Amino acid sequence: MVPHLVTALTGPINELEQRLLDSMPAIERWFRLEWMEHTPPFYTSVDVRNAGFKLAPVDTDLYPTGWNNLTQPMLPLAVQAAMAAIEKICPEARNLLIVPDNNIRNTFYLSNLAQLRRIFHMAGLNVRIGSISPDVKKAATIDLPDGESITIEPVIRVKGRIGVKDFDPCTILLNNSLSSGVPGILEDLHEQYLLPPLHGSWSTRRKSNHFKIYDEVAKRFGKLVGVDSWLINPIFEKCGQVDLGTAQGVQMLTASVETLMARVKKKYKEYGIKEKPFVVVKADNSGSSSGFITVREVKDLGALLARAQGSGSAPFGGAHELILQEGVLTYERMNDAVAEPVVYMMDRYVVGGFYRIHAERAIDEDLSAPGSAYVPLAFADSMHMPQPGVRPGASAPNRFYMYGVIGRLAMLAASYELESTDPQAELYD
Amino acid sequence: MVPHLVTALTGPINELEQRLLDSMPAIERWFRLEWMEHTPPFYTSVDVRNAGFKLAPVDTDLYPTGWNNLTQPMLPLAVQAAMAAIEKICPEARNLLIVPDNNIRNTFYLSNLAQLRRIFHMAGLNVRIGSISPDVKKAATIDLPDGESITIEPVIRVKGRIGVKDFDPCTILLNNSLSSGVPGILEDLHEQYLLPPLHGSWSTRRKSNHFKIYDEVAKRFGKLVGVDSWLINPIFEKCGQVDLGTAQGVQMLTASVETLMARVKKKYKEYGIKEKPFVVVKADNSGSSSGFITVREVKDLGALLARAQGSGSAPFGGAHELILQEGVLTYERMNDAVAEPVVYMMDRYVVGGFYRIHAERAIDEDLSAPGSAYVPLAFADSMHMPQPGVRPGASAPNRFYMYGVIGRLAMLAASYELESTDPQAELYD
Numbered sequence: 001m002v003p004h005l006v007t008a009l010t011g012p013i014n015e016l017e018q019r020l021l022d023s024m025p026a027i028e029r030w031f032r033l034e035w036m037e038h039t040p041p042f043y044t045s046v047d048v049r050n051a052g053f054k055l056a057p058v059d060t061d062l063y064p065t066g067w068n069n070l071t072q073p074m075l076p077l078a079v080q081a082a083m084a085a086i087e088k089i090c091p092e093a094r095n096l097l098i099v100p101d102n103n104i105r106n107t108f109y110l111s112n113l114a115q116l117r118r119i120f121h122m123a124g125l126n127v128r129i130g131s132i133s134p135d136v137k138k139a140a141t142i143d144l145p146d147g148e149s150i151t152i153e154p155v156i157r158v159k160g161r162i163g164v165k166d167f168d169p170c171t172i173l174l175n176n177s178l179s180s181g182v183p184g185i186l187e188d189l190h191e192q193y194l195l196p197p198l199h200g201s202w203s204t205r206r207k208s209n210h211f212k213i214y215d216e217v218a219k220r221f222g223k224l225v226g227v228d229s230w231l232i233n234p235i236f237e238k239c240g241q242v243d244l245g246t247a248q249g250v251q252m253l254t255a256s257v258e259t260l261m262a263r264v265k266k267k268y269k270e271y272g273i274k275e276k277p278f279v280v281v282k283a284d285n286s287g288s289s290s291g292f293i294t295v296r297e298v299k300d301l302g303a304l305l306a307r308a309q310g311s312g313s314a315p316f317g318g319a320h321e322l323i324l325q326e327g328v329l330t331y332e333r334m335n336d337a338v339a340e341p342v343v344y345m346m347d348r349y350v351v352g353g354f355y356r357i358h359a360e361r362a363i364d365e366d367l368s369a370p371g372s373a374y375v376p377l378a379f380a381d382s383m384h385m386p387q388p389g390v391r392p393g394a395s396a397p398n399r400f401y402m403y404g405v406i407g408r409l410a411m412l413a414a415s416y417e418l419e420s421t422d423p424q425a426e427l428y429d
Numbered sequence: 430m431v432p433h434l435v436t437a438l439t440g441p442i443n444e445l446e447q448r449l450l451d452s453m454p455a456i457e458r459w460f461r462l463e464w465m466e467h468t469p470p471f472y473t474s475v476d477v478r479n480a481g482f483k484l485a486p487v488d489t490d491l492y493p494t495g496w497n498n499l500t501q502p503m504l505p506l507a508v509q510a511a512m513a514a515i516e517k518i519c520p521e522a523r524n525l526l527i528v529p530d531n532n533i534r535n536t537f538y539l540s541n542l543a544q545l546r547r548i549f550h551m552a553g554l555n556v557r558i559g560s561i562s563p564d565v566k567k568a569a570t571i572d573l574p575d576g577e578s579i580t581i582e583p584v585i586r587v588k589g590r591i592g593v594k595d596f597d598p599c600t601i602l603l604n605n606s607l608s609s610g611v612p613g614i615l616e617d618l619h620e621q622y623l624l625p626p627l628h629g630s631w632s633t634r635r636k637s638n639h640f641k642i643y644d645e646v647a648k649r650f651g652k653l654v655g656v657d658s659w660l661i662n663p664i665f666e667k668c669g670q671v672d673l674g675t676a677q678g679v680q681m682l683t684a685s686v687e688t689l690m691a692r693v694k695k696k697y698k699e700y701g702i703k704e705k706p707f708v709v710v711k712a713d714n715s716g717s718s719s720g721f722i723t724v725r726e727v728k729d730l731g732a733l734l735a736r737a738q739g740s741g742s743a744p745f746g747g748a749h750e751l752i753l754q755e756g757v758l759t760y761e762r763m764n765d766a767v768a769e770p771v772v773y774m775m776d777r778y779v780v781g782g783f784y785r786i787h788a789e790r791a792i793d794e795d796l797s798a799p800g801s802a803y804v805p806l807a808f809a810d811s812m813h814m815p816q817p818g819v820r821p822g823a824s825a826p827n828r829f830y831m832y833g834v835i836g837r838l839a840m841l842a843a844s845y846e847l848e849s850t851d852p853q854a855e856l857y858d
Contacts, residue, residue, distance in 0.1 A: 024550070024551075024553065025523065025550070025553050025554055025555050027553070028512070028552065028553020028554075029521070029522070029523060029553050029554075031553075032512070032515070032516050032520045032521075032522075032553065033520060033521065035516070036516075036520050073502055076506055077505055077506060077509060080506060080509055080510065080778055081509065083457070083461070083778070084513055086461070087461050087464070087465075091461045091462060091465050092458070092461075092462065093458070093461075094454065094458060121453070121454070122453075123457065124453065124454050124456070124457020124458050124460075124461065125454055125457075125458075126454050349509055349512070386551070
């Protein structure tokens with residue numbers, strides 16, 4: 001499994017890996033104590049980027065799809081973690097309703113739903129799938145390529161509870177990122193657990209908030225294991241309200257990009273990194289990757305914006321709140337394709353992951369775009385099974401342990417984030 | 430994996446399997462609710478016997494050895510379960526001391542210790558191994574065939590706490606069944622968690638108590654899934670104090686065997702079972718299998734006892750408290766060898782199992798005897814992954830799910846048992 005990891009021979013990331021392996025008991029204890037005080041999101045996926053000299057999360061998804069990319073050996077771990085999660089939240093649970101994305105895009109997404117259904121069925125729940133899309137007016141069964149089939153039913157709301165025909169769930173699992181806002185049908189549910197909570201959607205979430213908290217988490221973790229937290233943390237800057245239709249707006253953005261680029265350059269110099277730094281501009285309030293802009297030279301920003309505007313769709317999905325983030329190269333490759341590891345977690349447990357690869361993209365571009373090819377790479381039996389004594393960079397399990405640690409740090413940040421944005425927080429204080 | 434299962438084609442066990450698969454969500458919910466009220470033993474192994482017409486636990490070990498027989502893909506499940514167990518008992522744990530059997534018998538046992546060390550290290554603990562055997566006077570490192578090595582150090586007790594040199598553990602894991610009684614060095618520890626508790630040893634445990642509780646558990650479970658609990662439960666009889674040196678004692682035992690045999694025969698008749706029933710006589714207070722007597726004809730009992738006495742060692746290890754148990758045939762075979770599944774659990778989770786096989790034993794004999802050959806059969810990725818829709822008897826994962834259910838029922842009985850024998854129980858009431 002290892003030879004394809006181009007980073008296997010690069011120095012700094014191997015030092016980080018060694019540090020994490022040596023600190024394993026301390027790291028696991030640290031997480032254990034964190035989870036005593038904080039509740040992990042129900043399920044999470046984290047996109048990680050390994051630049052060879054640094055390793056950082058670039059996206060934390062609280063409504064993860066792509067569960068079908070996990071391989072068969074990973075499933076028992078997911079089932080066991082699902083059992084633990086359900087037991088904690090609602091031990092008396094019988095029925096679980098999965099609410100899928102409104103846009104049932106393709107059989108990959110349907111396979112993702114089938115996988116989630118399988119995991120929670122094995123964990124001991126009756127599972128049905130109910131769509132809140134106005135287009136779903138009656139139950140429809142769709143056959144999947146592997147011989148399975150999946151039935152999507154319209155959600156009905158009765159007496160403040162949602163369900164599907166003859167099925168009253170106590171727990172509702174959202175696999176829908178609610179990108180166009182929280183629909184009324186999901187609000188004020190009567191004695192039903194909604195997971196993740198509505199404030200986990202992008203109506204409430206801000207990338208800048210997540211990364212601000214991640215910044216703190218990374219600093220504390222850096223102290224614990226004795227590494228500069230920049231090695232696991234992309235520098236970011238919140239740009240706030242910007243109207244790119246005005247010269248002033250563009251100027252403001254340009255100034256921010258310049259400042260961030262300077263900070264990144266300083267870090268590169270400190271570490272003697274010869275790569276060319278770059279900055280990514282994203283919408284602050286969207287999980288979608290549409291409209292990311294990668295800025296390699298500040299002077300090109302105007303042209304990049306013009307090109308994005310010229311393409312017909314507004315840049316950053318029309319968002320006016322922006323976040324600038326240090327670009328993190330991905331130096332992992334599978335065959336000749338650029339690869340980005342994605343770590344999957346259920347409750348507090350890393351249950352697996354895979355590489356997202358794209359043959360046609362460059363190492364500084366976003367890979368979560370239409371056309372990316374997903375390669376599920378089995379790293380289930382290794383996240384929990386690092387091999388002490390094996391030299392860093394030489395063992396896939398050790399590399400994956402490191403990814404699992406970074407994934408969990410981002411998940412921990414999401415946990416703090418959900419606490420800070422919980423509209424009912426004062427009720428518990 | 431399936432063709433070797435001779436039982437794969439027998440009817441009644443397939444009905445049971447089907448029933449358990451159909452009831453899976455209800456079963457998992459039932460266990461979930463039980464574990465809300467009761468604490469699972471820290472780790473447990475259960476010997477299961479599949480007679481084709483019934484499936485029953487015959488031994489529940491609270492200090493399980495043989496972890497080395499679990500295969501590599503099972504380990505992440507064990508690690509994840511160990512994380513859950515540690516978190517629940519002592520989240521701030523840093524150091525774990527494993528206390529091995531006094532009699533470090535062979536490299537198999539050492540490999541078992543190495544495996545436990547690995548599991549708990551991966552779960553985030555510093556692990557050392559400290560023996561309480563008076564023969565261990567200084568640390569010794571032993572190389573294992575797979576290239577690993579293991580260091581056994583003498584336990585030292587300072588200020589009411591035990592540890593090894595420069596190592597003060599907060600948690601102590603017994604992998605020593607304390608068959609010759611509880612040594613003073615383990616008593617009244619000062620602020621250290623001792624797992625499992627001392628009353629889990631055979632100084633306190635009685636098989637008759639375990640199976641009396643299992644009887645109740647099996648009845649409730651039988652009601653839940655709608656099966657006669659006899660199908661998952663061996664009939665037993667406690668024989669109490671018997672002095673086999675007297676004619677009166679032998680007479681008493683004979684009468685008990687006769688009564689039990691009659692009960693078993695009645696059940697066999699009810700189900701139209703043509704097999705010849707038999708009864709096993711065991712010491713009530715011992716985990717060791719030495720001195721089991723298998724009685725096929727009541728009239729042979731006297732001769733069997735005489736032969737046991739003539740062999741030099743006292744029958745039943747010299748015990749005077751006996752238990753009689755309905756013998757459960759094992760009809761599983763691997764190649765031509767008789768096979769007995771063993772289910773391994775950590776906390777509430779089934780983490781794996783293997784077949785214990787012995788080519789030279791008959792189907793009604795105990796297989797946990799010197800000379801038995803162990804075949805680790807990977808059923809990790811299947812206990813949690815039954816395959817709905819596959820006809821019963823045809824799928825190894827489905828068969829293993831059933832074993833995992835029976836294993837957990839025995840573990841649940843052990844949980845009740847530990848509650849009932851806890852000397853500090855009144856402190857909590």
